[in-house]
Amino acid sequence: MAINLGYFVRESLVSFRRNWVMSLGAIITIYLSLLLVGASIGSSVVVNNIVQSVEDKVSIRIFLKDGAAPEDVESLQNALLKDERVKGVTYTSKEQALEELKKTMEDSPEIVDQLDVNPLPASLDVDLEDPRDVMDVVAFIKANPTFPNVADKPEEPEKSLKYGQQIVNQLFTFTRILRTIGVVFIAMLAVISLIFINNSIRLAIYARRKEIGIMRLVGASNWFIRTPFLMEGVVQSLIGALLTLGTLGLVNLYVVPIVRDQLPFLPFSISGTVAVQISLLLVISGIVIGVIGSGFALRRYLKV
Amino acid sequence: MISMRDVSKQYVPDKPAALIDVNVDIEQGEFVFLVGHSGSGKSTFIRLMLREILPTTGTIAVAGQDLGKMRNWKVPFLRRNIGCVFQDFKLLPNKTTYENVAFALEVIGRSKHVIRTQVPEVLRLVGLEDKMESYPDELSGGEQQRVSIARAFVNRPPLLLADEPTGNLDPATSLGIMSILSRINKTGTTVLIATHDREMVDSMRKRVIALEGGRIIRDQSRGVYGYGD
Ligand SMILES: Nc1ncnc2c1ncn2[C@@H]1O[C@H](COP(=O)(O)OP(=O)(O)O)[C@@H](O)[C@H]1O
Ligand SMILES: [Mg+2]
Numbered sequence: 001m002a003i004n005l006g007y008f009v010r011e012s013l014v015s016f017r018r019n020w021v022m023s024l025g026a027i028i029t030i031y032l033s034l035l036l037v038g039a040s041i042g043s044s045v046v047v048n049n050i051v052q053s054v055e056d057k058v059s060i061r062i063f064l065k066d067g068a069a070p071e072d073v074e075s076l077q078n079a080l081l082k083d084e085r086v087k088g089v090t091y092t093s094k095e096q097a098l099e100e101l102k103k104t105m106e107d108s109p110e111i112v113d114q115l116d117v118n119p120l121p122a123s124l125d126v127d128l129e130d131p132r133d134v135m136d137v138v139a140f141i142k143a144n145p146t147f148p149n150v151a152d153k154p155e156e157p158e159k160s161l162k163y164g165q166q167i168v169n170q171l172f173t174f175t176r177i178l179r180t181i182g183v184v185f186i187a188m189l190a191v192i193s194l195i196f197i198n199n200s201i202r203l204a205i206y207a208r209r210k211e212i213g214i215m216r217l218v219g220a221s222n223w224f225i226r227t228p229f230l231m232e233g234v235v236q237s238l239i240g241a242l243l244t245l246g247t248l249g250l251v252n253l254y255v256v257p258i259v260r261d262q263l264p265f266l267p268f269s270i271s272g273t274v275a276v277q278i279s280l281l282l283v284i285s286g287i288v289i290g291v292i293g294s295g296f297a298l299r300r301y302l303k304v
Numbered sequence: 305m306i307s308m309r310d311v312s313k314q315y316v317p318d319k320p321a322a323l324i325d326v327n328v329d330i331e332q333g334e335f336v337f338l339v340g341h342s343g344s345g346k347s348t349f350i351r352l353m354l355r356e357i358l359p360t361t362g363t364i365a366v367a368g369q370d371l372g373k374m375r376n377w378k379v380p381f382l383r384r385n386i387g388c389v390f391q392d393f394k395l396l397p398n399k400t401t402y403e404n405v406a407f408a409l410e411v412i413g414r415s416k417h418v419i420r421t422q423v424p425e426v427l428r429l430v431g432l433e434d435k436m437e438s439y440p441d442e443l444s445g446g447e448q449q450r451v452s453i454a455r456a457f458v459n460r461p462p463l464l465l466a467d468e469p470t471g472n473l474d475p476a477t478s479l480g481i482m483s484i485l486s487r488i489n490k491t492g493t494t495v496l497i498a499t500h501d502r503e504m505v506d507s508m509r510k511r512v513i514a515l516e517g518g519r520i521i522r523d524q525s526r527g528v529y530g531y532g533d
């Protein structure tokens with residue numbers, strides 16, 4: 001086996017030297033493809049993080065009328081807490097609402113102080129397990145018999161309720177489009193890399209057709225004839241994958257911090273485990289592309 | 305060693321067959337000429353032995369194995385028992401004499417030790433011990449053919465096939481090649497030579513199988529080339 005390994009390594013090197021333009025072409029396309037795959041996975045992880053953080057902030061706020069009976073408020077609160085789509089319900093009194101308003105208007109708190117009466121309603125803030133349930137829970141609240149008794153404007157229930165349905169829907173559409181584009185893009189690039197590897201191995205086979213003919217003649221086994229080409233394809237895509245990892249590592253090290261500084265309010269980071277998963281995925285995709293690409297070429301151009 | 309029963313080979317439907325109803329037995333250790341004009345089916349005969357192609361009808365056995373029933377993955381192992389020499393030598397131009405011969409052992413997984421002992425030995429047998437480091441383009445045609453014979457024989461196959469081995473060589477050189485082939489035959493290896501080199505066949509007085517239009521028209525021991533022109 002030791003002899004064979006030496007033989008394969010030597011043959012691959014010779015073949016690479018003879019065929020380096022094509023091999024380099026294959027390596028570069030795989031590099032670019034995997035780079036885009038890595039970049040789209042990385043950015044989709046980031047976008048998911050962002051979506052998540054926005055989703056976490058999505059809640060339903062029920063404005064309560066002044067002087068609503070505390071037992072009615074409590075009964076509505078309990079009805080909501082019993083619902084499994086609801087994560088929690090917090091009561092905010094008129095005074096608390098005013099305090100919060102003051103905080104958000106730090107620059108000119110005197111405006112708030114000048115108010116004679118507190119114009120802000122008390123409210124119930126409903127947090128959801130899954131932000132996609134917003135509309136259902138809103139419907140549930142409107143149907144609740146005590147809701148009209150406590151609502152700030154019972155004749156116009158829409159004005160007594162505030163929720164981020166719009167944002168959630170848009171974000172979901174956005175991420176769905178992003179994912180679809182990503183998948184289509186990645187599929188296209190995978191096909192392009194396959195074509196390139198296939199081509200480079202085809203040329204390698206062509207360049208060595210005389211050797212192959214003699215190998216067949218003297219009885220080299222099929223796997224012995226095929227292995228160097230398969231290895232060549234795998235080595236090409238592995239080199240491409242390693243270049244990709246290097247580039248993504250540099251981007252993560254030098255570019256991501258800059259972006260994060262520019263956009264401090266967005267959670268712009270990829271955790272170590274995710275990075276390792278992405279790296280593994282890229283290396284494995286590289287090997288798979290290499291095996292499939294050269295496998296295709298072998299089936300088509302190296303009949304044994 | 306070789307047995308063909310009612311073998312016919314038709315490459316293209318509706319065209320005349322390349323071989324028709326061929327029945328041949330060749331024993332271990334024989335030295336046989338396969339003669340005939342160009343297009344008479346000699347190369348087809350040899351390619352059938354190597355199982356590069358399968359007969360359209362009939363059965364072929366080589367070294368006791370039925371080639372028609374042989375699984376594809378076993379074919380390489382059949383070929384390790386058959387040395388093969390061609391008119392165009394089929395040497396690798398970027399390898400030296402030594403490397404060209406060693407290549408045949410290397411690719412069937414022989415150890416370095418085996419290669420280091422067997423290659424010089426076979427090169428001595430064909431008289432090329434002084435040209436081990438030469439590249440094919442530094443060798444004469446006759447020397448190149450001797451390299452290719454060395455490569456065919458280095459694994460000591462029990463059967464050696466040669467398709468027009470002297471087709472590109474002058475008569476004196478051809479005689480040298482023939483004497484090497486006959487030396488190989490004396491080690492017990494069966495030798496089958498396809499040729500249309502009349503003088504050589506006539507001078508050797510070995511068994512001659514004559515083909516014409518794909519049929520065997522003559523099969524005699526100690527025969528001559530024998531076609532009128
Ligand atoms: N691969 C092929 N496809 C079609 N016809 C072929 C092929 N090889 C040989 N033939 C035909 O078969 C006949 C015998 O050819 P061949 O065995 O090469 O004869 P020889 O070696 O005696 O010159 C010829 O008529 C030739 O044209
Ligand atoms: Mg011929």
